[in-house]
Amino acid sequence: MSALDPETREWLEKTGFSVQDEALWQAALTHGSMGEKNDYERLEFLGDRVLGLSIAHWLYGESEAPEGKLAQRLNAIVSREMCATVARGIDLSEHMRISKQARADGGKDSDNILGDVMEALLGAQYLDNGFKAARTLIHVLWRPALESGAGESKHPKSALQEWAAGNRRKPPEYEVVERSGPDHAAKFTVKVSVHKVGEATATAGSKGEAEKAAAKEFMEKFG
Known part of the structure; x- marks a missing residue:
């Protein structure tokens, strides 16, 4: 796998990620359409859990709401759509490694792909820097969602x-x-x-x- 692009590394660090193991971050940004051995899927699996625990911990500490209402807010805040919204807010699509065909098929702006890569980056942050660093960054990136009352009003x-x-x-x-x-x-x-x-x-x-x-x-x- 090629080395992480210097501009991409600069973008990651400017966004708040801390890059130690470049191969890890390269994998987090790589879509399966590239046909490379390491893509974002395993890191996305891990990042999804890191995000869920971080937001659950935040909600538990900030609210006296009962379990059902906490679960309702959690589901809204960690949803694929919300992950994609956060991804767009940091211009993630400009740094994803995705094939021309997948790009032509709309992959660069797909909620599913953007959300998955966003979670993969959280998985990389956790592996490279530990849970505390990952949780701190999640609080920064997800603060608009946390403060917007996402998940509070629902049919x-x-x-x-x-x-x-x-x-x-x-x-x-x-x-x-x-x-x-x-x-x-x-x-x-x-x-x-x-x-x-x-x-x-x-x-x-x-x-x-x-x-x-x-x-x-x-x-x-x-x-």
């Missing part, structure tokens, strides 16, 4: 679905328990229940709105 049904999964419960079940009024002004009462947790009901002018209100009521009671 109530999505939030309840994630809450149930995070608490190892069966998915929520919705049931229309009453329909009243004429067709042009119908009222729907919906009950949502989560097995071995409880239930909540709400009424609205459409089935969808009633389900949304019931999910919100459930989260306020049990979330």
